[in-house]
Amino acid sequence: MDYSPILISLKTASLSIVITFFIGIFAAKWVVELKSQKAKIIIDGLLTMPLVLPPTVLGFFILYILGVKRPLGRLLLEFFSVKIVFSWSATVIAAVAVSFPLMYRSARGAFEQVDKNFIQAARTLGMCERSIFWRIIMPLALPGVTSGGILSFTRGLGEFGATAMIAGNIANKTRTLPLAIYSEVAAGDMEGAYEYVVIVLIVSFIVLSLMNYFTIKESKYSNKDVIK
Amino acid sequence: MSLKVRIKKKFKGFLLNVNFEACCDNGEYLGLLGSSGSGKSMTLKCIAGVETPDEGYIELNGRVVFDSNKKINIKPQERNVGYLFQNYALFPHMTAEENIGIGLKLSKKEKKYKLNELIKTFKLEGLEKKYPSQLSGGQQQRVALARILAYEPDVLLLDEPFSALDTYLKEKLQNEILDFLLTYHGMVIMVTHSRDEVYKFCKNLCIIDNGKMILTGKTKDIFKQPKLLKVAKLIGCKNFSSCEILSSNSIYAIDWNLKLKLENSLTDNYDYISVREHTFKISDEDEFKMGENIIECKIIKVIEEVFEYIIVFENINNKKNKVPIWYKTKKDEWDKRKDKDRLFLRIPEEAILLIKNSN
Numbered sequence: 001m002d003y004s005p006i007l008i009s010l011k012t013a014s015l016s017i018v019i020t021f022f023i024g025i026f027a028a029k030w031v032v033e034l035k036s037q038k039a040k041i042i043i044d045g046l047l048t049m050p051l052v053l054p055p056t057v058l059g060f061f062i063l064y065i066l067g068v069k070r071p072l073g074r075l076l077l078e079f080f081s082v083k084i085v086f087s088w089s090a091t092v093i094a095a096v097a098v099s100f101p102l103m104y105r106s107a108r109g110a111f112e113q114v115d116k117n118f119i120q121a122a123r124t125l126g127m128c129e130r131s132i133f134w135r136i137i138m139p140l141a142l143p144g145v146t147s148g149g150i151l152s153f154t155r156g157l158g159e160f161g162a163t164a165m166i167a168g169n170i171a172n173k174t175r176t177l178p179l180a181i182y183s184e185v186a187a188g189d190m191e192g193a194y195e196y197v198v199i200v201l202i203v204s205f206i207v208l209s210l211m212n213y214f215t216i217k218e219s220k221y222s223n224k225d226v227i228k
Numbered sequence: 229m230s231l232k233v234r235i236k237k238k239f240k241g242f243l244l245n246v247n248f249e250a251c252c253d254n255g256e257y258l259g260l261l262g263s264s265g266s267g268k269s270m271t272l273k274c275i276a277g278v279e280t281p282d283e284g285y286i287e288l289n290g291r292v293v294f295d296s297n298k299k300i301n302i303k304p305q306e307r308n309v310g311y312l313f314q315n316y317a318l319f320p321h322m323t324a325e326e327n328i329g330i331g332l333k334l335s336k337k338e339k340k341y342k343l344n345e346l347i348k349t350f351k352l353e354g355l356e357k358k359y360p361s362q363l364s365g366g367q368q369q370r371v372a373l374a375r376i377l378a379y380e381p382d383v384l385l386l387d388e389p390f391s392a393l394d395t396y397l398k399e400k401l402q403n404e405i406l407d408f409l410l411t412y413h414g415m416v417i418m419v420t421h422s423r424d425e426v427y428k429f430c431k432n433l434c435i436i437d438n439g440k441m442i443l444t445g446k447t448k449d450i451f452k453q454p455k456l457l458k459v460a461k462l463i464g465c466k467n468f469s470s471c472e473i474l475s476s477n478s479i480y481a482i483d484w485n486l487k488l489k490l491e492n493s494l495t496d497n498y499d500y501i502s503v504r505e506h507t508f509k510i511s512d513e514d515e516f517k518m519g520e521n522i523i524e525c526k527i528i529k530v531i532e533e534v535f536e537y538i539i540v541f542e543n544i545n546n547k548k549n550k551v552p553i554w555y556k557t558k559k560d561e562w563d564k565r566k567d568k569d570r571l572f573l574r575i576p577e578e579a580i581l582l583i584k585n586s587n
Contacts, residue, residue: 115317117313117315117317118317118319120273120276120278120304120311120313120317121311121313121317121319122319122330123277123278123303123304123305124276124277124278124304124305124307124309124310124311124376125330125331125375125376125379126305126306126308126331126333126379127305127330127331128305135330136319139321140319140320140321
């Protein structure tokens with residue numbers, strides 16, 4: 001069995017979750033703090049779009065922006081000698097693009113559920129907005145944020161459509177697990193596909209179990225423990 | 229210490245429009261009394277700066293903190309106002325100690341010293357490392373107060389400070405809080421719907437109804453002479469009758485079918501009279517024949533409370549509208565009476581409260 005798809009997939013999913021996590025949190029923070037309801041609806045719609053669009057459409061847009069014949073792609077290639085399309089970084093970009101809405105939505109929901117009184121109390125105690133966010137809102141929203149992060153990670157791990165469009169299916173370079181499974185099946189090697197399928201199943205199950213574990217553990221501050 | 233508030237704010241289809249000024253000496257309380265949903269808490273939140281009025285002006289100790297005309301809106305962080313939330317709003321993921329220290333901007337050593345000091349003052353020794361959910365209601369309240377006073381605010385705003393407590397704890401805690409706050413030398417504004425709390429704590433009082441300040445004054449004066457029907461109801465008057473003025477010192481209580489003599493001559497028009505349920509005096513038949521302001525009572529029912537009876541009665545000579553009147557009496561006094569079926573009650577002239585429908 002060729003182990004490179006496993007490594008490539010884990011590497012891609014790990015780096016993309018770090019990126020998605022922060023972009024998602026900041027996008028959520030930004031939208032939650034928007035004063036105008038209209039702007040909120042429009043921006044939320046735009047940020048959630050990647051969740052409902054076919055990944056190939058996303059891939060199409062990314063190609064449109066970063067393709068070597070497009071201005072940005074050209075600029076990167078000519079001045080920085082960076083070719084993003086059909087490189088490993090393209091797998092990361094694809095994973096970030098499809099997993100971002102999951103992270104953003106979970107974080108937004110979690111932030112909005114933090115009791116407003118805590119934030120107001122923190123303000124009257126003289127805490128600055130930044131420390132209110134990191135010391136009050138984030139810890140209280142952590143269960144939601146964590147499960148959003150885990151969902152995004154699994155989504156990144158399973159990314160196929162956009163990756164195929166912008167990163168291709170280059171063995172040892174951009175062939176992730178989903179692409180490897182596809183290639184094995186296309187080549188008629190069902191045995192090889194089985195092995196990869198089992199690995200994807202195991203990893204996904206472990207990650208989802210972790211998510212549940214964190215959610216249960218989070219009841220630390222609730223009354224349940226005290227009554228026990 | 230002074231406070232000027234003149235604000236308007238629309239929320240949930242309700243218009244808050246309050247306008248009041250208050251001067252308090254150190255350690256004196258100003259009470260905002262009103263029924264639930266009258267806009268008391270919103271007024272406090274606007275003063276603290278966590279909610280923004282639509283328009284108006286707020287001045288705190290001579291410093292303008294909000295002025296919609298001049299576009300001044302000082303951040304809550306810079307208003308130096310302590311706010312005790314109804315449910316205390318202790319951060320659930322921090323220990324008591326962390327909660328108290330969160331607003332302190334001191335060096336590590338100074339912080340530790342100050343924390344120790346506060347923990348001692350508020351009798352929280354041994355609870356430093358506990359999370360709010362592991363503390364009792366009273367302990368939570370002490371942590372919340374310590375957290376606010378750590379920050380040394382100029383003004384302390386208490387939003388229904390005792391409403392989250394069990395009744396049996398309430399009185400004990402009220403006394404405790406009074407003691408703790410003796411050490412505090414700023415202005416205290418307390419919002420409540422409880423007349424007992426207002427009477428106990430506040431020297432000055434503002435009555436708020438449906439988003440409007442309807443009466444301000446010294447608490448004792450307001451309780452003695454509530455002036456307005458809504459105020460009288462808020463401070464707990466139960467017996468009301470519409471009235472008709474007969475002469476400069478006598479009045480006819482229409483609902484009770486009773487002519488009453490007044491203590492002072494009337495200078496104004498009034499819509500209602502009220503008699504507090506414990507101000508009736510026991511009288512007898514002889515006095516009834518001779519004297520004035522005496523009702524022959526038809527007892528409808530006797531409600532037993534812990535230390536008192538409520539005697540619900542009607543004026544026997546009132547055939548038209550059977551309006552029940554409440555008379556509250558100490559148990560032993562009532563138990564001593566022999567003839568419980570016949571009751572004559574005198575309304576002392578000074579107990580008659582003259583009340584208007586509105587200003």
